[in-house]
Amino acid sequence: MIETEISTLGEFGLIEQLTKDVQIKNSTTQMGVGDDCAVLDYSTDCNLRALVTTDVLLEGIHFDLTYTPLRHLGYKAAVVNFSDVYAMNGQPKQITVSLGISKRFTVEHINELYAGIRLACEQYGVDIVGGDTSASVTGLIISITCIGEGEEGKIVYRGGARDTDLVCVSGDLGAAYMGLQLLEREREAGAGEKDFQPDFSGREYILERQLKPEARRDVIAELKELGIQPTAMMDVSDGLSSELLHICKDSNVGCRIYEDRIPIDYQTAVMAEELNMNLVTAAMNGGEDYELLFTVPLTDHEKVQKMKSAKLIGRITKPELGAFMVTRDDAEIAIRAQGWNAFTSEEETE
């Protein structure tokens, strides 16, 4: 690979190269990259609302480049923002991308990162409309803001769950977390060994869930198709336990989740067994699943059972009943947020 120092292009040259052949895909994008601001036009449909979300990913905290390909990292950085827009029952439409780049990175590195961001934007129909690029003292910094569109009356908040509603979750849980455990183990095993080749065969799914997650656009499409309007929705980024507690708090309700209904993939279970970790804990608290957790009225029971992309895992109760998981032997365990907290992570050093 040719290595070009970023200083040979400068900030404007780099931005120009990264964004030069970007094609605008959305009618609301009136003006993209190239001025002091992007310009968005919502006048053609008065029911449209703009949805805004932002996420920052920091090297050494959110990702480790010893096992994360830059292209996957770019893809993931974009997709985690799209996931927040889907979680409002909206469609992501525009992003701005701010990068902080240390001297360790070349123009080719940043092209790789951007290729991933652009691939995600192509897959999900999103326009890159702006950004900022700067040197950093150490490490790579990625800050993405996503603007999406939702329809008035169809946007779903966290606070709308009601007693007797059904609780559903898409896909399966804990896989991204087990993928991370596997990557960490192989990194340690390979430390210092030149040409170390980790064996990942049969674990492709959990690795992909960690390194190149997708946002659940298909769940939003299936909900629409079946005529289901969720009462509350969130994406599962910090772990199912944490998100359930958010919905319970914001909706002032309680919940019962059934252990035997928590969706877990076979590879996730095998990995947990191999690492001697508690599988349900991983599924409840692992995080980074980017699945959709939502509640629907009890009257939608039949419709929900038809869903291919999501399944029923519990029900909403009165607030005084609290938030509990019902185990296979009918015990009730209080749900606690043990999700990943960057401020207490062991990786944090200075």
Add this chain to the structure above:
Amino acid sequence: MIETEISTLGEFGLIEQLTKDVQIKNSTTQMGVGDDCAVLDYSTDCNLRALVTTDVLLEGIHFDLTYTPLRHLGYKAAVVNFSDVYAMNGQPKQITVSLGISKRFTVEHINELYAGIRLACEQYGVDIVGGDTSASVTGLIISITCIGEGEEGKIVYRGGARDTDLVCVSGDLGAAYMGLQLLEREREAGAGEKDFQPDFSGREYILERQLKPEARRDVIAELKELGIQPTAMMDVSDGLSSELLHICKDSNVGCRIYEDRIPIDYQTAVMAEELNMNLVTAAMNGGEDYELLFTVPLTDHEKVQKMKSAKLIGRITKPELGAFMVTRDDAEIAIRAQGWNAFTSEEETE
């Protein structure tokens, strides 16, 4: 000052504390902090367009905390984004704030930083609608995205300048740069000396321009009042030379700027003299002025002369005539972008 470790609050606790009593000021802000996305409503006025801009500020690259108070830093981080919205002839309305925070910082530090961001938002009528907070490995990271509103037909781009247009700039130039030189000098003078007290008397203006700049909302108001619709506009963040070249390139025109018309404050001139630096170079290339550079049709000549907040500094020409500064002795010097480039900064190390 009490020192509270951020881990005692955690990410959600910190965000909650920072945003708990935020009052929503704008009618387009339908939903602010507290869900997966903020929700913005543009349906009441079909002429409104959303303007989106983003800026990232990194410790060791864009700011030095040995002489920058955190409250001022927060204020500046917000204001530089507002400046980009005014540069489109718009009004800033919402921001999202993403922070990366190393272990060196306490809850009290972040409260100070946020107090500055909130003060700026109060002064300029802007709502804080979201954000993300994370630990960082080293240093403070501030990424702000601002959403503003512009009226269709009134939004001003960089590409609209035409031959014979007049070139104007607000306020004065080079002061922020000379303020930075003063702060750097005093830091070096005080290095290692305990209780070192730098003497800043008589230099308050250039310090304030560096540490707590304002965005030129008043210029936008005066343009409106006088019925002036600029043909092109930018804010001066990288230096007048750099911004002039952007307008010339995007509008496919040339320009002539008159040296004796470049607005420079007395304190800026004194400081340049004292440090034996070229004053015009500082004014043309210093950057961080956050003044507005704009062009108006020749027919607005009389109106522009009435402006209190801006003055005429030159004219737009045909593109083949190039971009030149006309000196006091009638020589023509080609305008070159020598603005600050983070990718070649000497401060950048790893």
